[in-house]
Amino acid sequence: MRILSGIQPSGFLHLGNFFGMMQRGIRWQEKGETFFFIADFHALTSVGDPDALRRNIREAALAFLACGLDPKRAVFFRQSAVPEVLELTWLLSTVTPVGLLERCHSYKDKLAKGIAPTHALFAYPVLMAADILLYQADLVPVGVDQKQHLEVTRDLAVKFNQTFGPVFVVPKEDIAENVAIIPGIDGQKMSKSYGNTLELFGDREEFRRRVMSIRTDSTPVDQPKPVAGSVLVSLYRLVSEPQELEEFIAAMRRGGVGYAALKKELLSKLERFLAPFRERYEELKAKPGLVEEILEEGACTARAAAAPTLESARRAVGLL
Ligand code: AQP
Known part of the structure; x- marks a missing residue:
């Protein structure tokens, strides 16, 4: 069984990320083939400062490792180190109804928080579907806020498979009710962009x-x-x-x-x-170069895992 999950380097990681996803994801290391990534392409939808993004990526990687991610067992990489994900996003876009994306709560919530309504923000769930389908993941541990995006992923996998032939595993979500929404200090969902977090390593x-x-x-x-x-x-x-x-x-x-x-x-x-x-x-922080080395090695493994899926998808749509 292949288990995959990602985290955005859109700020410092917090207790909501830990209990909602990281802790449960890390437990899967013992039982399955795990893939974890730092979703840096996704973070571009909300982080406009390149230095902040670089710092957040390193911090998120350190945090994940400090929380128990074992790079000997799990494949750990940066989303942007596997550019194949963008090509798959395009292929999936061709079967994505605009109405499906318009119904996504996360897009509407982000606009309500004042984030600019860019195409990238709107198309976020398609990139997320590509993140998951590219690696043929069976199971995706997430907090409940990602439930709808997982449904979009499943819809796109089914639609693509029906249209072009069976290319993708249709993944299942892994949401634990007791940690589905960890509240922040103001009682709303703990969220980097609400300023209500308890940071793990701040x-x-x-x-x-x-x-x-x-x-x-x-x-x-x-x-x-x-x-x-x-x-x-x-x-x-x-x-x-x-x-x-x-x-x-x-x-x-x-x-x-x-x-x-x-x-x-x-x-x-x-x-x-x-x-x-x-x-x-x-x-970990005191070891220069370690995080970068781990992420690079993870990216090589991830690219190798991604290649056959992308080739199948290209062949299916008629590009090969
Ligand atoms: N409060 C939470 N309770 C339970 N699970 C949570 N997660 C996040 N907050 C909570 C889960 O953590 C994983 C990684 O989340 P993410 O960083 O990729 O994006 P997010 O869900 O959007 O987290 P934030 O902090 O709310 O980020 P911003 O503010 O940038 O949007 C996911 O599995 C998520 O469910």
Whole structure:
């Protein structure tokens, strides 16, 4: 079984990326043939500063490796190092109804956030379909925000196969309900472009400040606190033992503990959880050239895997 997933270097990686995709994707290393990529072509739709993009790419690669991606088991590469993906995007575009792209929530959300309505942003799901179909992936671990894009990928694979013959594996999504949407400090989906993230490897003081500014209601210290819909509980659940979670929830229900104390308790569990990853991150960061070497080697393997698919697709449409 081949498992593939990607991450955009559109900013620093955060807890939502970790629990929504990275952690689950990395677990597949033990069981299948895994491909992970840094989606730098995709990031061009939102990052306009070349230096920022270069920095983000390196940071995303470091973060993924620090979180446990093992380049000996997984193929790890930059999307743009396999330019075949762009040719496949074009071939898939020929079977992509405009209406299908017009219905994509992510496009509408990004416009609402003030991102310019470029063709690249509009065509993003076609490139994403090419990312997946090029490697004949069976399974794609993602957060729920990518569900619709996965449906587009499946639609395009089926339509292409029906029109030109069986070229593509039709992939399945791998979404885990308990981590489908990790909330950010304001309660919305944690997202690089919402400015509401808890970064995995960012400045520690800023991390503390952000945890302490997580949105809560104004229940007084002595009163019981609502548990349903609480961002504190949603995040605490991810990084604590069941017994600790029970005690945290019991303290909220009892009252007598203020939000500041609850946030400090959450902070300590987050720090505990992230400590080994942060240590590994610092080690990797200190090794010049290592990340670049890993990505280059991954790109060679990825290109070799991509070539036969592209050839089949070219042949199917009549280009060979
Ligand atoms: N809050 C989240 N909860 C669960 N999963 C999430 N993912 C992202 N945020 C959450 C999952 O992480 C993977 C990589 O995401 P991405 O960086 O490629 O793009 P994204 O989903 O658009 O992430 P952001 O942070 O929201 O980026 P921007 O702001 O640039 O759009 C995906 O599998 C995603 O589901």
